[in-house]
Amino acid sequence: MKTCNFAAALLAVAPAAVAGWSWAQGKSINFTSVPGYFVQDDEATDPTGFDYAAVNFGLINRTYPTDKRLTAAKNKTQWQRFEAFVKDLNSGCHRKANVQYKVLFIGRHGEGWHNAAESFYGTPAWNCYWAELDGNGTAAYKANAYFKDRYETQKMPYFQSYYTSPLSRCTVTANLTFADIHLPAEHPFIPTVKEGFREGISIHTCDRRSNKTYISHMFPTYKFEPGFSETDQLWRATEEETDAALAQRAKAVLDDVFRTDKNTWISITAHSGIAGALLAALNHRPFSLSTGQIIPVLVKAEAVDLRPTPTVQPYEPSATCRAPPVTSNASQGCVCASTTAALPRATTGEP
Ligand SMILES: *[C@@H]1O[C@H](CO)[C@@H](O)[C@H](O)[C@H]1NC(C)=O
Ligand SMILES: *[C@@H]1O[C@H](CO)[C@@H](O)[C@H](O)[C@H]1NC(C)=O
Numbered sequence: 056m057k058t059c060n061f062a063a064a065l066l067a068v069a070p071a072a073v074a075g076w077s078w079a080q081g082k083s084i085n086f087t088s089v090p091g092y093f094v095q096d097d098e099a100t101d102p103t104g105f106d107y108a109a110v111n112f113g114l115i116n117r118t119y120p121t122d123k124r125l126t127a128a129k130n131k132t133q134w135q136r137f138e139a140f141v142k143d144l145n146s147g148c149h150r151k152a153n154v155q156y157k158v159l160f161i162g163r164h165g166e167g168w169h170n171a172a173e174s175f176y177g178t179p180a181w182n183c184y185w186a187e188l189d190g191n192g193t194a195a196y197k198a199n200a201y202f203k204d205r206y207e208t209q210k211m212p213y214f215q216s217y218y219t220s221p222l223s224r225c226t227v228t229a230n231l232t233f234a235d236i237h238l239p240a241e242h243p244f245i246p247t248v249k250e251g252f253r254e255g256i257s258i259h260t261c262d263r264r265s266n267k268t269y270i271s272h273m274f275p276t277y278k279f280e281p282g283f284s285e286t287d288q289l290w291r292a293t294e295e296e297t298d299a300a301l302a303q304r305a306k307a308v309l310d311d312v313f314r315t316d317k318n319t320w321i322s323i324t325a326h327s328g329i330a331g332a333l334l335a336a337l338n339h340r341p342f343s344l345s346t347g348q349i350i351p352v353l354v355k356a357e358a359v360d361l362r363p364t365p366t367v368q369p370y371e372p373s374a375t376c377r378a379p380p381v382t383s384n385a386s387q388g389c390v391c392a393s394t395t396a397a398l399p400r401a402t403t404g405e406p
């Protein structure tokens with residue numbers, strides 16, 4: 056049967072997110088990160104110090120079964136051949152309605168965003184996590200330069216959908232990474248702000264998000280997922296999200312993306328904690344991301360019989376000051392006024 060035209064598939068213009076498209080309704084979704092395409096899922100690859108920009112995002116140099124059907128396959132780049140392969144997984148002759156594949160690029164925010172956030176939250180509170188930053192403001196610019204290079208020299212496919220955590224360090228990183236790239240008209244940079252991609256919710260104000268009005272004022276072109284609330288309904292001053300709740304949220308936000316977004320090539324700008332939970336939900340091996348790092352995953356999603364979602368404890372108490380901190384510094388983190396120190400620990404951290 057010669058009805059599958061792979062050369063045409065490669066050239067076909069990807070559809071923009073189709074309003075109302077839905078998949079796996081009334082089903083549960085089983086995710087697998089498909090091994091053999093990116094070095095990051097190989098146990099032999101050490102995540103410590105791994106740099107996507109040294110190895111073409113980790114895309115393995117290999118052949119694909121679809122190569123032989125590509126016109127002038129020898130002249131195609133690894134990314135072009137991989138794109139044709141993935142396209143075939145989703146639309147080829149062997150496609151199953153209960154299975155879909157996506158390529159997710161999960162990025163951890165970079166720096167270059169703290170000025171905006173500091174002016175928003177105020178210096179003492181900001182310092183409670185600012186002091187812990189690793190990285191020096193170059194990560195988002197590095198990603199920006201690397202994407203430009205990959206698009207130009209490697210014909211890497213453009214993202215069809217973008218998502219970002221609502222927290223400033225991500226909305227800003229997404230902007231710095233993508234906003235000035237010359238993208239074709241059918242692949243505009245219009246990220247959707249999605250609550251489920253925010254960081255594990257600690258008591259620190261760095262995990263409290265801006266209101267919707269403020270985000271849309273900063274980034275007028277960004278879209279919001281349906282139901283995105285004006286103010287932060289999830290952050291709590293004295294309780295933090297449990298690990299079990301974070302894991303469940305990560306699975307739920309991925310389910311939502313796979314249920315509602317027809318597109319294949321997807322960029323997610325998020326944080327270290329939620330990225331770890333996303334990888335776990337995708338059944339990828341642990342691969343911790345340092346600031347500004349980006350990990351691609353080829354995901355197979357299979358609609359399976361509905362499974363109940365277990366009930367988990369959503370929040371647990373956390374150390375905090377009972378009132379705004381007096382100040383903060385690198386050696387001590389948050390410094391509570393002595394009369395308000397509720398608990399001995401007020402850790403810093405900038406996930
Ligand atoms: C989900 O996928 C895994 C392989 O990744 C498989 O072992 C498991 O049986 C699947 N579960 C269901 C309910 O299909
Ligand atoms: C694939 O080959 C290219 C060119 O030799 C090299 O730059 C790249 O690092 C290789 N990719 C991996 C994942 O080893």
Ligand SMILES: *[C@@H]1O[C@H](CO)[C@@H](O)[C@H](O)[C@H]1NC(C)=O
Binds near residue numbers: 127130
């Ligand atoms: C492949 O690229 C080379 C060099 O750019 C060119 O000379 C050749 O015609 C190309 N082959 C095909 C089949 O397109």
Ligand SMILES: *[C@@H]1O[C@H](CO)[C@@H](O)[C@H](O)[C@H]1NC(C)=O
Binds near residue numbers: 190191193
């Ligand atoms: C910033 O970080 C990069 C990468 O880690 C490093 O190469 C560079 O020297 C750093 N620059 C400064 C001014 O610290």
Ligand SMILES: *[C@@H]1O[C@H](CO)[C@@H](O)[C@H](O)[C@H]1NC(C)=O
Binds near residue numbers: 230234244
């Ligand atoms: C990116 O940020 C700049 C500076 O804040 C802003 O002018 C621009 O509208 C933003 N672009 C997008 C696409 O977010």
Ligand SMILES: *[C@@H]1O[C@H](CO)[C@@H](O)[C@H](O)[C@H]1NC(C)=O
Binds near residue numbers: 269285
């Ligand atoms: C949204 O946040 C901005 C910045 O902090 C603030 O000025 C504004 O009053 C807030 N709006 C609402 C409706 O809370």
Ligand SMILES: *[C@@H]1O[C@H](CO)[C@@H](O)[C@H](O)[C@H]1NC(C)=O
Binds near residue numbers: 382383386
């Ligand atoms: C940090 O703040 C505490 C409390 O104000 C102070 O005693 C300490 O000297 C400060 N440390 C540094 C390095 O500034």
